[in-house]
Amino acid sequence: MFDNLSTKLDRAFKTLKGQGSITEINVAQTIKEVRRALVDADVNYKVAKTVTDKIKDEAMGRDVLIAVSPGQLMVKIVHEELTELMGGEKQDINIKGDPAIILIAGLQGSGKTTFTGKLANYLKKQNRQVLVAACDVYRPAAIEQLKVLAGQVGVDVYTNMEEKNPVKIAQEAIAFAKQNHKKVVIIDTAGRLAVDEAMMNEIAEIKRAINPTETLFVVDSMTGQDAVNTAKTFNERINFDGVVLTKLDGDSRGGAALSIRAVVEKPIKFISTGEKMEALDLFYPDRMAQRILGMGDVISLVERAQQTFDEDEARRINQKIRKNQFNFDDFLSQLEQIKKMGDIKDLVSMIPGVGKAMKDVEIDENAFKPIEAIIKSMTKEERANPDMISGSRRNRIAKGSGTTIQQVNNLMKQFNDMRKMMRSMNKMSGKPGMMSKLKAMTGGR
Known part of the structure; x- marks a missing residue:
């Protein structure tokens, strides 16, 4: 969503990077690029001209603080004007009446x-x-x-x-x-x-x-x-x-x-x-x-997670992690919750800095399917007690899930690594590495 527009606006702001101050000359070049980016995004030309004129007036009327670069100030001004252009504040749906x-x-x-x-x-x-x-x-x-x-x-x-x-x-x-x-x-x-x-x-x-x-x-x-x-x-x-x-x-x-x-x-x-x-x-x-x-949009990401994840379930999972009892049933439950949050690439775009870095990366919406197939091919006892899954059981699980023994082995290793990390995080919150582990479990995509 808005990938092309975001890229072109970022390119426009680079005109001001390294500049010591905002001048009519460097602002004019930036405004030209911003207007072109908006029109290329299929924004109504009159609307694009109006908003860029406002951005120019705002930029020329503001002093640049020592701690803020001209490029940063321009981003702030564009953010303010885009927000105003799209309505300023959210508008709630009217659900008064009976019914x-x-x-x-x-x-x-x-x-x-x-x-x-x-x-x-x-x-x-x-x-x-x-x-x-x-x-x-x-x-x-x-x-x-x-x-x-x-x-x-x-x-x-x-x-x-x-x-x-x-x-x-x-x-x-x-x-x-x-x-x-x-x-x-x-x-x-x-x-x-x-x-x-x-x-x-x-x-x-x-x-x-x-x-x-x-x-x-x-x-x-x-x-x-x-x-x-x-x-x-x-x-x-x-x-x-x-x-x-x-x-x-x-x-x-x-x-x-x-x-x-x-x-x-x-x-x-x-x-x-x-x-x-x-x-x-x-x-x-x-x-x-x-x-x-x-x-990014961390607030919306958190709100969507709050709507999706059940608090009682979260407490139950946390207790199992503390007792080192987290198993494949719990992991499958968490995967289902993540999938309910929506399109994976859309979720990634809400993380500051990550969306821009991942814009050209193809994220496979079916990345979780092999993992689900492997887990669902396990017996009830195996899902509850991952440590009992021996070599012969892994071979049977691979055949039953339509995957390879290597994929089953990789999942088992990554699952065990994740459980170790969860135990460590209970002892020392904030330990890095969670994102890389999750990325590895979805094939690095």
């Missing part, structure tokens, strides 16, 4: 149904009773997809295969929610083209009929500036409350995220990466600006 009604709208293929499942999962984790309603009467596969997603996250779904009027289905779903004490209803609608007048009239009619507490426009960030133009058209018709950017893990140039707020004047409320139901984050403009500038 709260959330209407999902967007183009065909923008990821609305997947986002509906993710949002249901997000709200359920806040202990809210959620109902999702399938109002796409044109694509049967969308209804089946929503049923599957609802099943994955454990929420109810309302469908009426006999009814072909999405307005009536939405109204029925809301009535069902009231009868069954559901506190939030998420209405998934059919994808539509902005030029399709009949479909645009339909979504407007649905909104008038159900009077939602929140209307969210879902947009595929990979469509770049077209996403901004489409958002503008939709906003004129249904006056939505916020934007959801999907597919930010794709080959996105980032222009939609940077300019949609300025053009449409509606906040970005969520960003979505990947297909996993947990891969949904609230949109924080300041944190996104940090990630664009290669500064």
Whole structure:
């Protein structure tokens, strides 16, 4: 996400590195490169010009402190202006009402149904009773997809295969929610083209009929500036409350995220990466600006870990580590928790300095599969007591998992090394080497 933009901005700041002071000449060159980087990222040209003019005015109006280089000051100014460009502060979703009604709208293929499942999962984790309603009467596969997603996250779904009027289905779903004490209803609608007048009239009619507490426009960030133009058209018709950017893990140039707020004047409320139901984050403009500038986003990483990892489970694992009882069942449980956190490359990009260093490194999302296969090919006793796994058992495990004896031996060695390190960390917290061990266990990728 934003790899190209981050690289070009970093190149722009190098113009000021080694400079003793900020001058009109060196700032002009930097601003030119920043503007070019924004336009190349598919940011609206007028927006790019406005923001770079502000950056220039700010840069020329500030004195450089002895402890701060001109390059560092420019990064700070750009961070401030990017944050302001994307909305300044995060905007919460409105879930007031009994029930709260959330209407999902967007183009065909923008990821609305997947986002509906993710949002249901997000709200359920806040202990809210959620109902999702399938109002796409044109694509049967969308209804089946929503049923599957609802099943994955454990929420109810309302469908009426006999009814072909999405307005009536939405109204029925809301009535069902009231009868069954559901506190939030998420209405998934059919994808539509902005030029399709009949479909645009339909979504407007649905909104008038159900009077939602929140209307969210879902947009595929990979469509770049077209996403901004489409958002503008939709906003004129249904006056939505916020934007959801999907597919930010794709080959996105980032222009939609940077300019949609300025053009449409509606906040970005969520960003979505990947297909996993947990891969949904609230949109924080300041944190996104940090990630664009290669500064990482540790706060979001910690928050995602807190949402994923169970505190009781963490205490149980810690006690087993202290007693030197950590086994393969525990290790497999931890792998499952890590996978739930989302796309691995996205997680890496949140670590300051690491994202930039790893931008050209191919991270295999399937790196954990051989490890899982080996562990699941062990007997219950072997997983609980790793020390009992002899040479003949390793041979059987390799055959059962479809791996080689060398892979099994490597995993056993790395697992034993990790257990030793865990014991050492209990005695002396902060001992280095954890990251290198984890990297080794995933094949160094």
